Amino acid sequence: MLQNLMFLFIFLIFRASASAVVVEVISGEHEDDCGVYPPCKQFGEGCHEILEDCRRYINCTLGPDGHYTQYNMMCPGDLVYADEYGDCVDYDRATDCKVFQGTPCLNQCPRVMLESTGLALVNKENLLGCFRLQGSKVGNTLVEYQNMNRFYLTPDAFSTVFISHWLISEQQNPINGGIKNEKYDYIHCPYTNWDGWEVDSGHGTWEEDKTLKTTCHIGDEAATTNLPPISTTQGGNPTNPPVRCHRDGANGIGHCQEEFICCNADNGGWTETECRCLNGFVYDEELSGICSFAAMCGYRTFADEMRGHRLGTDHECDGGITCDFPLP
Numbered sequence: 001m002l003q004n005l006m007f008l009f010i011f012l013i014f015r016a017s018a019s020a021v022v023v024e025v026i027s028g029e030h031e032d033d034c035g036v037y038p039p040c041k042q043f044g045e046g047c048h049e050i051l052e053d054c055r056r057y058i059n060c061t062l063g064p065d066g067h068y069t070q071y072n073m074m075c076p077g078d079l080v081y082a083d084e085y086g087d088c089v090d091y092d093r094a095t096d097c098k099v100f101q102g103t104p105c106l107n108q109c110p111r112v113m114l115e116s117t118g119l120a121l122v123n124k125e126n127l128l129g130c131f132r133l134q135g136s137k138v139g140n141t142l143v144e145y146q147n148m149n150r151f152y153l154t155p156d157a158f159s160t161v162f163i164s165h166w167l168i169s170e171q172q173n174p175i176n177g178g179i180k181n182e183k184y185d186y187i188h189c190p191y192t193n194w195d196g197w198e199v200d201s202g203h204g205t206w207e208e209d210k211t212l213k214t215t216c217h218i219g220d221e222a223a224t225t226n227l228p229p230i231s232t233t234q235g236g237n238p239t240n241p242p243v244r245c246h247r248d249g250a251n252g253i254g255h256c257q258e259e260f261i262c263c264n265a266d267n268g269g270w271t272e273t274e275c276r277c278l279n280g281f282v283y284d285e286e287l288s289g290i291c292s293f294a295a296m297c298g299y300r301t302f303a304d305e306m307r308g309h310r311l312g313t314d315h316e317c318d319g320g321i322t323c324d325f326p327l328p
Contacts, residue, residue: 020057020081020088023072032148034113034130034217040068042132042148047073047086052110052133053220054080054097077247103136105143105189109216112145112153112190114168114179118211119199124178127151127168130217131190137173143189144172153190156180164188180206192216245270249324250290250315256282256297260315262323275317291315 023037032039036053040060045068050056059071075081075088082094091097100106110133114120120128131145131153141161144154155164157173163185169177181187183196197212245251245263252260260283262273277283277291284292291314317323 020073020075023056023074026070026072027067032130034111034215036111036220037070037072038130038132039148040070042146042150047081047083049081049083049096051097051100052106054082054091054094054100057081076251100135102140103133103143104140105133107218109133109190109192109218111217113215113217114147114153114212115215116209116212119201119207119209120179120197120212123199123201124168127178141188145190151178155188161188162186179209179212190214190216245272250275250283252283256284256294258282262317262321273317273319273321273323275315275323278314278316281314 032042036050036056037058038048038050040058040062043058043060045060045062047057047059050058055075057073057075059073061069061071063069073081078091079088080091080094080097081087082089082097084095085093111130113130114128116128126149127147129147129149131147134144134146134152136143137154138159138161142155142159142164144152146152151168151170152172152174153166153168154172154174156167156177157175159165164187165185166181166187167174167177168179171177178200180198180200181194181196182198187194192215194214195210197209198206199209199212201207244253244261248263248265250260251263258281259274259276262275264271264273280294281291282294282297284290284297315323
């Protein structure tokens with residue numbers, strides 16, 4: 001369960017000039033709800049990319065009490081976060097992000113929740129929870145997932161592209177582990193209601209846990225972007241008045257609203273012009289910054305957005321100006 005959930009209206013500036021919207025802030029220990037944002041416990045301090053949806057990342061600060069403050073972040077416009085730069089950058093510069101789009105299981109089950117009320121919960125609780133797709137092995141044919149306790153769900157060391165035996169273990173290429181599934185040796189991606197799980201009950205004895213349940217998760221679950229940004233220092237303490245512009249041209253002021261602003265860099269600052277979408281469209285900053293159908297606002301896969309589908313740009317601005325929209 002999320003504890004001490006706080007929505008802060010802040011805009012963080014990290015190592016370079018690009019900025020990112022704070023989606024939510026979480027303080028203290030919390031359970032993983034298998035949303036698109038992983039818990040800081042899985043990765044430790046610092047900023048960490050989320051390759052399932054490269055626009056998103058987490059910023060983790062460890063306090064003197066041993067607990068993390070987690071900032072769930074989203075890059076503006078069509079930028080993506082890259083660990084190699086420590087910042088939001090153009091998609092073409094994000095090597096890990098581009099490579100990860102070809103990982104098996106990404107479109108079927110990028111996250112899988114394992115829950116049990118039986119033997120696995122009693123004996124192997126740390127081996128349960130939300131497992132997120134981390135990458136692939138054996139020539140990009142077999143995959144590996146990891147939960148917040150840093151245990152891996154992956155085919156074992158003897159698996160091939162033809163036969164897969166799954167293990168949950170501390171190792172990425174395991175020989176043994178605490179939970180296994182060998183019922184269907186042709187399974188290469190997790191799926192909802194995957195049965196046949198066995199638990200090591202001690203001394204190499206395996207017992208079936210029929211209560212162990214799997215559920216796949218995909219998309220923007222637990223991810224909203226309805227927070228207006230405010231400039232801050234890297235430490236997170238507000239120092240400047242709100243800044244709504246982060247690039248020349250169209251900029252959103254909220255999630256899927258008719259209104260947006262047109263920004264023009266002016267002597268180190270910004271000149272803002274109020275604009276609005278026409279014909280019932282709303283401004284969709286996540287979809288390359290365009291006026292789009294309200295019913296489809298925000299409901300696109302990451303791969304679709306990188307391809308730059310454009311549904312329309314009908315708008316009007318105060319003073320009769322025409323605002324430039326970001327290129328796909």
